[in-house]
Amino acid sequence: MNNRLILSIAIPALLTTLLVVMSLAITVGAANINWQDVWLIVFAELPYIHQWIEPSWSDSTETIVLDIRMPRVILAAIVGAALALAGAIYQGVLRNPLADPFILGVSSGASFGAALVFAFGFQVVWLGKFTLPVVAFMFGFGTLMVVYFLARIGQKVRMETIILAGVVVQAFIGACLSLVMALANEQLQTIVFWMMGSLTLTDWSYNQIVLPIILICSIIALFYARELNMLGLGEEVAHHSGVSVEKTRFYLLILASIMTGAAVSVSGAIGFVGLVVPHIIRLIVGADYRLILPLSIFGGAIFLVGADTLARVLMAPRELPLGIITAFLGAPFFAYLLRRTKREYF
Known part of the structure; x- marks a missing residue:
C-alpha cells in the first residue's frame, strides 16, 4: 500500500476520531451537556447557518461550551499535536527511539521562566496576562x-554530545527551579500544579498565541520528511543523498524546540505525549517519516484531548494535573520500549 493511499485513508479517519473525541470532551464535566446541543451551539456561531438554528439551550450552557470548554479542548488538541510532532522529529534527528520533546531541556527552561513569573508576580506592562506564556517560551528557547x-565542537554537533549537554543544562536549571520554589512561599502550590501540566488557565487568547506558531512550524517540518528518512540511514548516506546534515539537523531541532516551547508555555510540562504517540504511529505504518509526521499530529491531538478529559472527570469536581494522566498512560509504554530496546542492543 503506497503512502498516498495510506494518508488518504488514515487522515480522514483520524480527523473524524478527533472531532468525535473533542465533541465528547465538551459534553462531560461538572455540568453535563447534551451532545446535540454542543453542535447546535457551534453551528449557531457560524455565518449563514445561525439563521436556520433556533436556540433551545440556556445562556449558561452556551457560556460553558463557548467560553470554558471549547477553548480548552482546542488548546489540548494544539498542544498534543505539537508535542507529538516534536517528539517524532527529535527521535528522527537524534536517532534515539526514547527521545522526547523534553530531552534537550526546553521544558525545564520554560518551567523555570514560568516559576519566576509565579513566584515574584512580575508582569511586563505591554504583555499583560500574556507575560507567563511569553516568558516561559523565551526561557525554553534560550x-x-x-x-x-555547549554541544558544538568546531562546525559540528555530535548527537551524543548534544544529549549530554541537555542533561547537564537540565540539571542546572532544575537546581535553579528548586531555589525559586523554595523562595516562592504562598505561590509554591501554583508552581507545582503548573509544572505537572494543566490547561486550567486557558481562554481563546492563548489559542490565538500558540496556534500560528505551531501551525507554521508544523507545515515547515512536514517538508523535511525526506531528510529525516535519510538521517535515519546514517550521516554518510544522508550526505551522499544530497542532505546538508548539520544545517538540516539544526533547523529541525529549532522547529521541534519552538513547538515544544510554545506548547509548554501555555500548558506546563506534559510528558510522554511526544514519546508514546510517534511510536504507536511507527508501529502501525512503519518508519517512513512522510507518514509518521502528519499522522503524529492527529494522534497527539486525540491523545491529549482524551487525557485532559480524564483529568477533568475522574475526580470531578476536583481536577487532576494533566501530566499525571499522561504519565499513567505513557509510563507502561515507556517501560515496554525500554525493554524492547535492551533486547535489540544486548
Missing part, C-alpha cells in the same frame, strides 16, 4: 541555544 552552544 535553554536550547545554550545546549546547542
Whole structure:
C-alpha cells in the first residue's frame, strides 16, 4: 500500500476520531451537556447557518461550551499535536527511539521562566496576562541555544554530545527551579500544579498565541520528511543523498524546540505525549517519516484531548494535573520500549 493511499485513508479517519473525541470532551464535566446541543451551539456561531438554528439551550450552557470548554479542548488538541510532532522529529534527528520533546531541556527552561513569573508576580506592562506564556517560551528557547552552544565542537554537533549537554543544562536549571520554589512561599502550590501540566488557565487568547506558531512550524517540518528518512540511514548516506546534515539537523531541532516551547508555555510540562504517540504511529505504518509526521499530529491531538478529559472527570469536581494522566498512560509504554530496546542492543 503506497503512502498516498495510506494518508488518504488514515487522515480522514483520524480527523473524524478527533472531532468525535473533542465533541465528547465538551459534553462531560461538572455540568453535563447534551451532545446535540454542543453542535447546535457551534453551528449557531457560524455565518449563514445561525439563521436556520433556533436556540433551545440556556445562556449558561452556551457560556460553558463557548467560553470554558471549547477553548480548552482546542488548546489540548494544539498542544498534543505539537508535542507529538516534536517528539517524532527529535527521535528522527537524534536517532534515539526514547527521545522526547523534553530531552534537550526546553521544558525545564520554560518551567523555570514560568516559576519566576509565579513566584515574584512580575508582569511586563505591554504583555499583560500574556507575560507567563511569553516568558516561559523565551526561557525554553534560550535553554536550547545554550545546549546547542555547549554541544558544538568546531562546525559540528555530535548527537551524543548534544544529549549530554541537555542533561547537564537540565540539571542546572532544575537546581535553579528548586531555589525559586523554595523562595516562592504562598505561590509554591501554583508552581507545582503548573509544572505537572494543566490547561486550567486557558481562554481563546492563548489559542490565538500558540496556534500560528505551531501551525507554521508544523507545515515547515512536514517538508523535511525526506531528510529525516535519510538521517535515519546514517550521516554518510544522508550526505551522499544530497542532505546538508548539520544545517538540516539544526533547523529541525529549532522547529521541534519552538513547538515544544510554545506548547509548554501555555500548558506546563506534559510528558510522554511526544514519546508514546510517534511510536504507536511507527508501529502501525512503519518508519517512513512522510507518514509518521502528519499522522503524529492527529494522534497527539486525540491523545491529549482524551487525557485532559480524564483529568477533568475522574475526580470531578476536583481536577487532576494533566501530566499525571499522561504519565499513567505513557509510563507502561515507556517501560515496554525500554525493554524492547535492551533486547535489540544486548
